[in-house]
Amino acid sequence: MNEKEIAELRRRFRPEKSGISRVCGCYVNENREIVSRFDQSLGLMSQEESEKILAILKRTLSGTPGKNLTDLTFQTKQVVDSDEHRLLMALRDSRLHDQEAIDTLFQKAIGALDLEGNYLILLAYDTYDVPYRSKDGQRQDDAGDECYSYILCSVCPVKLTKPALSYYVDENAFHNLSADWIVAPPEVGFLFPAFDDRTTNLYGALYYTRSAKENYSDFAEALFHLPLPMPGEAQKETFQELLSDTLEEECSYEVVQAMQDRLCALIEAHKEAPQEEPAEVSRAQVSQVLADCGISQTRMAAFEMQYDAAFGVDAKLAPVNLVDAKQMAVSTPNITIRFKPEYSDLVETRIIDGVRYILIRADDGVEVNGIPIRF
Incomplete structure (x- = not known):
C-alpha cells in the first residue's frame, strides 16, 4: 500500500465517515490471561468516547511506510489453502461475528506477543464504498463501484497513571486524583486485506509497529506465517557496521558525508515529487556512492558481499531506515x-x-x- 491509499483509509476514522459500528476485543493481564471480553457499539457511546476509540484504531495506520508500516504478501498456496488465511477471511467475511475465529485470533496473538504488563486487543470491521477517481485525481462519488471491507486489529498497552493533585473548578478546591488505568496507543497491529490500487487485495496485509526497534516477529509469524524485514533501527545499525567493518581505513568522514547526502536526497526527492510508492535504495545505488568516493574495488566487493548476506540478494531498503535525515x-x-x-x-x-x-x-x-x- 502506498502513502495515498493509507491516508485515504485514515480519513475514514471519524464518526461521520467511519462505517465501524462496533469494537470487540479482550483485556489481557500480565500473566497472559484473558480477564474480560467486550463487544461495544460505538453508537451507544458518547461522541467523545467514540472519537477516542477511532483515534486509537487510526494510529494503527500511522507512521512511515517501510519503517512503521510494512506490506505483507501471502504466497498463492497460502491464499488457496492455509489456516492463517482462512482465519483472516473468516473474521472479515463474518464481520467479526464468528466467535470461534475471534477466540482463535486472541489465543494466537496472546501466545506470540511478548508485551510487558496488561494490554487490550481491539478488533474492528469496516466497509468502504470507494469513490471513483479519474486519471486527473478528481473524485466522482456517483461513479464508484468498489466496496472494500476489511478488519483492523490493534494491540494497545494498558498503563497505570500516577496519582496527582487536581483542581476541581465546580468546587473551587483541590482533591487527590487517584491512579487509574488508561489505554495507550497501539504497539502493534494489522489491516487485512490490503487496499492496493484502491481495491481489495486478498494476497496482502498491512502490518504496523509503533517502534522502529521492535517488530514483534513472533506475532507476525503466528498470524501470517510470513517473515518480516529487519526492524528499521536494526537496519540502520547493520548498515553502519557494514560500512565501518568492510571499508576499514577507507571509511572517512567524506564517505559517510557522501552517503548521508545521497540518501537524504532520495528522501527529499520522494517528498517533493508526486511518487506514491515508498522511496527505496538498492545495493547498486549504495555501491555507486562508494565508487564515486574512490573506494577500492577490494573494499567494495567486501561491502557488497556482506550487504547481500545481511539484507538479502536484490534487497531494497528504505532510506529513512538508514540515516537520520x-x-x-x-x-x-x-x-x-x-x-x-x-x-x-x-x-x-x-x-x-x-x-x-x-x-x-x-x-x-x-x-x-x-x-x-x-x-
Whole structure:
C-alpha cells in the first residue's frame, strides 16, 4: 500500500465517515490471561468516547511506510489453502461475528506477543464504498463501484497513571486524583486485506509497529506465517557496521558525508515529487556512492558481499531506515557535535602535527553557553 491509499483509509476514522459500528476485543493481564471480553457499539457511546476509540484504531495506520508500516504478501498456496488465511477471511467475511475465529485470533496473538504488563486487543470491521477517481485525481462519488471491507486489529498497552493533585473548578478546591488505568496507543497491529490500487487485495496485509526497534516477529509469524524485514533501527545499525567493518581505513568522514547526502536526497526527492510508492535504495545505488568516493574495488566487493548476506540478494531498503535525515552527529569518547545534514560541509577532519582534529568552520555568531565570544 502506498502513502495515498493509507491516508485515504485514515480519513475514514471519524464518526461521520467511519462505517465501524462496533469494537470487540479482550483485556489481557500480565500473566497472559484473558480477564474480560467486550463487544461495544460505538453508537451507544458518547461522541467523545467514540472519537477516542477511532483515534486509537487510526494510529494503527500511522507512521512511515517501510519503517512503521510494512506490506505483507501471502504466497498463492497460502491464499488457496492455509489456516492463517482462512482465519483472516473468516473474521472479515463474518464481520467479526464468528466467535470461534475471534477466540482463535486472541489465543494466537496472546501466545506470540511478548508485551510487558496488561494490554487490550481491539478488533474492528469496516466497509468502504470507494469513490471513483479519474486519471486527473478528481473524485466522482456517483461513479464508484468498489466496496472494500476489511478488519483492523490493534494491540494497545494498558498503563497505570500516577496519582496527582487536581483542581476541581465546580468546587473551587483541590482533591487527590487517584491512579487509574488508561489505554495507550497501539504497539502493534494489522489491516487485512490490503487496499492496493484502491481495491481489495486478498494476497496482502498491512502490518504496523509503533517502534522502529521492535517488530514483534513472533506475532507476525503466528498470524501470517510470513517473515518480516529487519526492524528499521536494526537496519540502520547493520548498515553502519557494514560500512565501518568492510571499508576499514577507507571509511572517512567524506564517505559517510557522501552517503548521508545521497540518501537524504532520495528522501527529499520522494517528498517533493508526486511518487506514491515508498522511496527505496538498492545495493547498486549504495555501491555507486562508494565508487564515486574512490573506494577500492577490494573494499567494495567486501561491502557488497556482506550487504547481500545481511539484507538479502536484490534487497531494497528504505532510506529513512538508514540515516537520520534531520541531523548528523560527530562523536568522540568525550564530545558529541550535532548539526543538520545540510551543514555537513562546515565540518572536516584533519591531521595536524600528527594529531587528529575535527574542524568546524566558524563564521559570525559563535556562542559558548549562550555568550558571544571573540576569536
